[in-house]
Amino acid sequence: MIDERLKKDLAILPISTIRALTNLSDRQIRYYESQDLLTTKRGKGGQRRFSLNDVERLIEIRTMMESGDSLKDIHDLYETNRVRNRQDEKIDFVRSLENEFLKIGRLEKH
DNA sequence: GTTCTCACA
DNA sequence: TGTGAGAA
Incomplete structure (x- = not known):
């Protein structure tokens, strides 16, 4: 379905969810974003909203970090x-x- | 109660 | 990268 890509791109998750799903500290998550590794949107009060694609990317990043990259x-x-x-x-x-x-x-x- | 930014012994 | 302060 064409909807699948749209759902994955929807940036609706708060950083607390990303922290739980990736086992990264919110400090690290924000730092990676500052290094242009993530494409986040901002919601109410300037709060970051992450998508499922961001979750997948962060997991890949964490894996690469653990292997010394x-x-x-x-x-x-x-x-x-x-x-x-x-x-x-x-x-x-x-x-x-x-x-x-x-x-x-x-x-x-x- | 959560998340954001900024600064640092 | 962690942590804590102060604001939203």
């Missing part, structure tokens, strides 16, 4: 992933265009 390593990894994903999307877009052209070509030949 620095915050910079993690940041770089997400950066390269972001670039690679953009390229993949571009490739998919080109492929879909090619398919459309092939369809049109077949139709015109008839």
Whole structure:
């Protein structure tokens, strides 16, 4: 369903929930956000609202930290992933265009 | 009662 | 990164 992505992106969870789900201190969570590892929104009174995607990302970050990676390593990894994903999307877009052209070509030949 | 920001022995 | 103060 298209709704699934929307639900995961919904930033509605308070930091206390994130703390329980990730076993990280709220101090650490806020620090990681300051290092651009998270995309949070602000609610009433400037309080952070996290999404399920943030939870998943924080768990990954904690795992990487435990295996000795620095915050910079993690940041770089997400950066390269972001670039690679953009390229993949571009490739998919080109492929879909090619398919459309092939369809049109077949139709015109008839 | 919770979360936020800022500062530090 | 932790902790504590003061505000919202």
